[in-house]
Amino acid sequence: MDKHTVISNRQMLAIVALATVGTSSLYAPATLVHYGGRDAWYLVLMGGAIGIINVSVFVWLNRLYPGRNYISVILLVFGRWIGGPLALMSTLFYIDVGTWVLREFSQFFVIALEPTIPIVWYLIVGALMCGYAVRLGIEVIARVSEIIFFITMAAFIAIYSVLINQYHPEYLLPVLEHGLLHPLKGLMLSVSWFGDVMFISMILNHVRQTKQTPYYIAGAMGVILFILLLAVVTCIVVLGAEATSTFTYPSISLIQNISLFRNIERFDAALVAVWVMSAFVKITVYFWAGLQALSTVFRLRHPGRFVWPLAGAFVISSQYKAWGLIEISNFYDQYAWYFVLFQLGLPMLVLLAALARGKLSAAS
Amino acid sequence: MSNHTPISHNSEHNKALLQEMLQHAGDLIISEIHPHKQGAATVCYLDGLSDPMKLEQMLLLLQNEEGMLAPFRQSQPIDTLEEAADLIAGGYAVLLYAHSGSGLAIHTLGLQLRSVDEPTSESVLKGPRSGFTESLQNNIALLRYHFSSPHLKVEFRKLGTLSRTNIAILSVAGLTNPKLVKELHKRIDEIQADSILGSNTIEEWITDNPYTLFPLTETTERPDRVIGALRDGRMAVVVQGTPFAILLPFTFLQAFQVSEDYYWSYYVSSSIRLLRLMCGLLGMFLPAFYVATVTFHHELLPTPLLQSIAAAKEPVPFPAVVESFAMMIAFEIMREAGVRMPRQVGQAVSIVGALILGQAAVQAGIVSPIMVIVAALTGICTFTLPPTDVNYVIRILQFAMTLLASMLGYVGIMAGFIMLITYMSSLRSFGIPYLSPAAPFSFANLTDVIIRRPHPYDNKLPSLFRPLVKWRFRRQR
Numbered sequence: 091m092d093k094h095t096v097i098s099n100r101q102m103l104a105i106v107a108l109a110t111v112g113t114s115s116l117y118a119p120a121t122l123v124h125y126g127g128r129d130a131w132y133l134v135l136m137g138g139a140i141g142i143i144n145v146s147v148f149v150w151l152n153r154l155y156p157g158r159n160y161i162s163v164i165l166l167v168f169g170r171w172i173g174g175p176l177a178l179m180s181t182l183f184y185i186d187v188g189t190w191v192l193r194e195f196s197q198f199f200v201i202a203l204e205p206t207i208p209i210v211w212y213l214i215v216g217a218l219m220c221g222y223a224v225r226l227g228i229e230v231i232a233r234v235s236e237i238i239f240f241i242t243m244a245a246f247i248a249i250y251s252v253l254i255n256q257y258h259p260e261y262l263l264p265v266l267e268h269g270l271l272h273p274l275k276g277l278m279l280s281v282s283w284f285g286d287v288m289f290i291s292m293i294l295n296h297v298r299q300t301k302q303t304p305y306y307i308a309g310a311m312g313v314i315l316f317i318l319l320l321a322v323v324t325c326i327v328v329l330g331a332e333a334t335s336t337f338t339y340p341s342i343s344l345i346q347n348i349s350l351f352r353n354i355e356r357f358d359a360a361l362v363a364v365w366v367m368s369a370f371v372k373i374t375v376y377f378w379a380g381l382q383a384l385s386t387v388f389r390l391r392h393p394g395r396f397v398w399p400l401a402g403a404f405v406i407s408s409q410y411k412a413w414g415l416i417e418i419s420n421f422y423d424q425y426a427w428y429f430v431l432f433q434l435g436l437p438m439l440v441l442l443a444a445l446a447r448g449k450l451s452a453a454s
Numbered sequence: 455m456s457n458h459t460p461i462s463h464n465s466e467h468n469k470a471l472l473q474e475m476l477q478h479a480g481d482l483i484i485s486e487i488h489p490h491k492q493g494a495a496t497v498c499y500l501d502g503l504s505d506p507m508k509l510e511q512m513l514l515l516l517q518n519e520e521g522m523l524a525p526f527r528q529s530q531p532i533d534t535l536e537e538a539a540d541l542i543a544g545g546y547a548v549l550l551y552a553h554s555g556s557g558l559a560i561h562t563l564g565l566q567l568r569s570v571d572e573p574t575s576e577s578v579l580k581g582p583r584s585g586f587t588e589s590l591q592n593n594i595a596l597l598r599y600h601f602s603s604p605h606l607k608v609e610f611r612k613l614g615t616l617s618r619t620n621i622a623i624l625s626v627a628g629l630t631n632p633k634l635v636k637e638l639h640k641r642i643d644e645i646q647a648d649s650i651l652g653s654n655t656i657e658e659w660i661t662d663n664p665y666t667l668f669p670l671t672e673t674t675e676r677p678d679r680v681i682g683a684l685r686d687g688r689m690a691v692v693v694q695g696t697p698f699a700i701l702l703p704f705t706f707l708q709a710f711q712v713s714e715d716y717y718w719s720y721y722v723s724s725s726i727r728l729l730r731l732m733c734g735l736l737g738m739f740l741p742a743f744y745v746a747t748v749t750f751h752h753e754l755l756p757t758p759l760l761q762s763i764a765a766a767k768e769p770v771p772f773p774a775v776v777e778s779f780a781m782m783i784a785f786e787i788m789r790e791a792g793v794r795m796p797r798q799v800g801q802a803v804s805i806v807g808a809l810i811l812g813q814a815a816v817q818a819g820i821v822s823p824i825m826v827i828v829a830a831l832t833g834i835c836t837f838t839l840p841p842t843d844v845n846y847v848i849r850i851l852q853f854a855m856t857l858l859a860s861m862l863g864y865v866g867i868m869a870g871f872i873m874l875i876t877y878m879s880s881l882r883s884f885g886i887p888y889l890s891p892a893a894p895f896s897f898a899n900l901t902d903v904i905i906r907r908p909h910p911y912d913n914k915l916p917s918l919f920r921p922l923v924k925w926r927f928r929r930q931r
Contacts, residue, residue, distance in 0.1 A: 100895060199865050204750050207862060215862065215869050222873065226880045233879035233893035234872070359751035359864055366868035 096298045099306040101232035104239035106287055106310035107317075109375050112368025113191060114283040114314070115246065115321040116198065119340040121423055122322055125276025128331040129266050130322045132273050137280025138315040140434070145287050145307055147437045152294040154444050160291030160437070161386040167443045174387070176436065181383035183432040184289065185400070185407075188376035190418070192216050193408040195369040197415050202342055203362055213405045220374040221401035224381060225394060228296050231374055238367045245364040246317055249341075250324045252348050257327045282426040284314065285433030286372070292379040338415065377404065459535040465496050465552040468535065472498055475539035482542070487513065498538065499547035505564020509547060512560055532557040540618065563591075570596065573675035573697070575841045581717040585675040586697035590620050593692050593699070596677045597624065601684065605629070611642060619650035624680070624690040631687060631920045634703070634884055638689055652696040660691075660702070662882050667850065669843035670883040672708065673698040679713045687921030703884040703919060707892060707903045709844035710734060715906050724905035731904065733835035737848045740835070741778045742855035742867050744828045748774045750863035769819035775860035777821045781829035782852060789833070890918045 097105075119130070126133040148160065155163045161180060165173040196212035223231050266273070290307070297303060325340040328347060334340045345358045381400060385393035412418045422429075462468050469484050476482050481501040488494055499509065532538050538548045538557055545563030570592065573585030582600075586593045594608055607630075609623045623642065625635050641660040650656060653673055661670045674680060675697050680690045683701045691700040710730045715723040747754055748763060755763065770777060788807045815821050832852065839845045851874070858866035881888035891899030899916045901907070913928065915921045 098894060203865060204863055211862065212865065215865075219869055219872055219876070223876045226876065230876060230879045233887065233889060234876050236893040236895045237875055237879075237889070238872075355756075356753040359754050363864050363868040366865055367872060370872050 095227055095229045095296055097229060097232040097293075097296055098298055099300060099303050101236055102290075102293060102297045102303075103306045103310045103313070104235040105232060105293065105371060105375055106290055106307070107313040108235055108239055108242060108368050108371040109289065110284065110286045110314045110372075111242070111246070111317045112365055112372050113194065113286065114318050116339055116341055116365060117194070117419070117422065118280075118283050118318060119322045119325040119334055120337055121279055121419070122276055123326065123331050123340075124335040125279065126273035127268075127335075128262055128326055129268075129273045130276075130326065130331070131262075131319055132266060132270075133276050133280045134315065134319050134322050136274060136277055137284050138311065138318075140277075140281045141284025141287065141314070142308070142311050144281070144285050144434050144437075145290060145311060147434070147441050148288070148291040148294060149304060149307060151291070151437070151441055151444060154441075154448065156299075157295050159295050159382060159386060160440075161383045163444065164440055165386070167440055167447060177383070177387050180432060180436065181380060181387055184292075184376050184380035184383055185403075187286070187429075188220075188373050188380060189404050189407040189411060190421075191369065191373050191376065192220075192404055193411050194415075194418050195365065195373075196408065197418060198339065198365070199362070201415065202339060203359060210405070210409060213408050216369070216373060217401040217405045217408075219370055220377050220404075221397050223370075223374045224378045225397045228293065228378060231371075231378060235371050238371060242364050242368050243313070243317075245361060246320070249345060249348070249361060250320050252350075253324060253328055253344060256347060257324075258330075259327055261327050261330050262323070278426040278430055279423060281434065282422070282429040283318070284311075285430055287311070287314070288433040288437070289375045289379040291437065292382050293375070338419070373404075377401075457534075457536055460533065461535060461538070461550055461552070461555045461557050463552050463555055465494065465550065468496060468550050468552060471535050472539060472542075475535065476542065494552065496550040496552065497547060498542055498550065499562065500542055500545070503545045503564075504547055504562040508562040508564055512547060512562065529558055529560045532559050544618065544620070567592070576674065576676050576679070576712075578712075578714040578717070581714050582676075582678050584677060586677065586692070586699060588695050588697060590622060590692060590694035593677075593697070594622055597680060597692075600677050601681045606684070609639075613642070613645055613647065613656070614650040615646075615648045617649035617651075620694040621650070621656065622692045624684060624692065626684050626687075629685070629687055629915075629921050629923060630689060631922060634687075634689060634919070637884055638691075638702070642691075650693065650695075653691070653693045653698045653700050656691060656693060657700055662884065666881060667847055668706065668878065668881060668888065669847070670704055670881065670888070671700050671702040672704045672842055673700055675699075676713055682713055682716070685926075686916050687919035703886040705883060705886060705890045705918065706844065706878060706888050707890075709840065709842045711903065712840050716909075720906045720908045727904060727906060730838055733838040734848060737832055737835040737839070738851050739855055739867065739871075740832045741782060741828055741852055742859035742870075744825070745774045745778050745856055746859035746863045746867055749860060763822070763824055766822040766824055770822050771819070772821075773860075774825070775856060777825045778828070778856050778860075779853070781821055781825050782832070782856070785829050785833050786849065886918055891916075 118134075122130040122133050151160065151163055152158075155166065158166065161177045164177045164180065167173065168176060192213060196209050196216060199212050200207065200209050223234065287310070321341055325334040325344060328344055329337070329340060333343075337343045342358050342362075345361050346356060348357050349355045377400065381393055381396060384390065384396065384400075390396065412421065459471060462471075465486065472484065473482065479500065481503075482498065483501050484496060484498045486494055487497055497513070530541075532541065532548065533556070538550065538559065541559040542548050545561070546559040547562040549558045549560070551557065567589045568587045570584050570587060572583040576585070584596060586596065598606065603626070605627045607625050607627045611621050611623065612618050613621055621642075623635075623638060638660065642656070645656065645659045647655055647659065657669075657671045657673070658664050663670060680692075680699050680701065684690060689702055691702075693700070710727065715727060718726075748767070752760055767774070772780075812826055816823050816826060836845055836849055839848070855867060855870050858870040860866075862869065875889070875893075878889050879887070879893055887894060890896070891903060896917065898914065899918055902912075902916065913926050915924060915926060917924075
């Protein structure tokens with residue numbers, strides 16, 4: 091499944107940008123402002139810088155082992171005995187992130203849109219949609235992402251542009267009042283949001299690699315940084331830092347402030363559709379990455395047969411993962427290290443081991 | 455009887471065998487003639503299928519001083535009686551020379567068919583008014599008239615073991631990608647149908663996926679549309695007996711383009727194309743959007759409008775989704791009745807439809823006025839689209855979207871939209887992704903879908919169909 095499928099650089103950019111921007115623009119402003127206050131933008135910039143390092147690790151690994159995905163690189167570098175458990179844990183991590191995202195968005199739709207619809211319906215619909223896309227393969231996922239990318243980016247920019255008349259730039263002042271280090275208390279969290287690009291480790295060997303590929307990857311990180319920065323700064327200049335940190339979904343609160351021609355308001359229901367699209371891309375790529383990883387670890391001949399059982403597992407895991415939104419928010423905050431460990435820590439370890447192996451082989 | 459019965463030296467034997475092969479057809483005419491300076495010949499043809507004037511001309515030529523039958527239009531030598539029977543059934547007059555054991559088939563088809571007229575399904579305000587007819591020769595002639603180029607490649611085939619229908623495969627030599635042409639030939643050669651009832655029979659055989667709701671080929675009655683497709687690097691299949699030519703490959707966004715776009719100024723054409731795209735979206739999503747808003751997301755509506763809708767819906771006992779389905783189904787019934795009914799009762803049905811569906815249903819409290827407006831607007835939006843299969847697909851998908859909207863609101867609509875584009879992204883038409891040029895994205899090709907470039911700047915061929923050349927012409931400054 092998807093062995094010889096190739097996607098273009100532009101499609102890769104669309105997938106990477108969408109998969110990260112969707113969740114981060116929804117949850118990140120509140121938690122980042124909680125740590126950074128009105129200097130949360132600085133936290134975003136620092137997180138972005140580390141995010142670029144994060145993605146560079148995967149690009150480097152891909153250069154060292156072209157044609158191999160991250161899981162197969164782990165197995166190659168560490169061997170079956172050590173690499174096997176590490177690869178399996180990474181596989182479970184992909185699946186775990188997918189289930190977290192499915193749960194958080196279903197929770198979001200219940201709270202923001204329609205509390206009367208049981209959450210399990212959203213979980214089932216989400217799993218079906220994503221399972222169907224995974225069944226069709228990465229090429230289809232890439233094409234859908236291309237279409238969704240323009241709609242989503244246009245919607246984000248429109249949301250933040252329409253609110254210009256409500257901006258209070260003075261809410262950003264004073265800049266870095268407590269110095270450069272104080273806001274960095276939330277750096278781990280910021281890095282974990284940017285680290286969501288880690289699925290790129292499974293996609294890179296399906297990209298038609300050209301000389302422009304690194305630029306497209308940088309471009310994707312640039313888009314993510316821009317949108318997240320825009321989200322955080324807009325929340326601060328419209329709602330204020332204190333208010334932003336108290337809201338569950340500051341971006342939705344922003345949208346509720348939009349008023350066109352005096353009478354047309356409350357676009358939150360319509361614009362939530364934008365998050366449906368980006369959530370779809372994120373869950374789908376992690377679902378796909380998880381399936382690819384499973385296929386590599388267990389050497390599955392027909393990975394397509396595992397799509398629907400895995401979708402069922404997604405629904406069950408998402409349903410019982412957390413008891414509510416507060417637990418989800420707390421988990422992202424308190425256990426950011428868990429995400430960073432698999433997104434940055436382990437890949438760096440793999441890279442160092444691969445480089446050491448390379449040097450040893452060259453020396454011998 | 456074998457499949458290769460040679461022409462016998464005994465003319466009576468030939469006559470008897472031909473009668474048997476053509477099932478002793480009552481319209482089969484067989485007569486003996488004695489052309490000048492030649493031996494006796496047996497003339498065989500089907501009365502009614504052959505043009506009497508052509509026959510007379512042929513016979514006069516046979517009788518002339520020279521005695522030689524000059525190369526008559528589309529004549530071909532024949533060696534076997536099976537060939538003779540096949541060609542007679544196809545409208546040829548066959549001459550059998552018993553003395554030499556040879557034969558000659560001469561094209562004398564002169565069936566009274568419809569004359570070239572304006573296409574009924576694709577009328578235009580500005581542009582050519584000629585449309586295809588049921589005659590394959592006429593259709594090819596029309597195409598050559600519009601496209602007088604020696605590069606136009608026309609290849610004939612006979613399909614259907616029973617119907618033996620003639621088809622023509624058209625492409626442009628030096629432009630159309632040979633791999634596409636080869637693939638088309640391969641698929642046509644794989645057709646095992648006994649009869650070709652129309653172009654749709656061939657479409658369903660050669661399509662990449664015969665089970666999909668979405669059409670992967672398109673049909674047209676207009677020669678200019680066929681020429682437009684050929685110059686873009688696409689191919690056409692013209693079928694005898696039907697005025698609809700098949701164009702392929704076909705991508706979804708081409709359903710929003712009409713040939714009339716090229717006959718108006720580019721400002722007008724581009725505006726109308728954008729309007730058509732908007733109408734396509736409204737046609738699919740407007741009822742769903744209404745149901746979702748009224749059922750789940752009232753806060754989106756301005757308060758005065760919300761009050762007005764609430765007051766209008768007060769006497770209606772059904773939920774918005776039931777109203778919506780009722781109106782959409784009623785509209786589809788009216789539309790279908792409008793196509794089938796005799797013209798004399800058309801006015802009566804229009805009055806009944808307007809009165810019953812409109813006023814009476816609202817006054818009886820079955821539907822709300824706003825639902826009538828939504829259904830009518832949706833119907834009108836679908837009328838703006840060209841009468842292709844995509845139009846029907848949009849009408850079918852309206853129902854699915856409305857159902858999803860009734861269950862999950864805007865999230866349901868988005869889920870439906872995402873599933874739809876996911877499915878469409880997986881489709882291909884002769885290897886071309888169905889959502890091209892939106893996905894895979896191509897800016898140059900997409901601009902031509904959304905807007906119509908001025909002709910002096912329309913110098914680049916769409917790369918979607920992988921033509922052999924890149925440029926139509928090079929602009930000279």
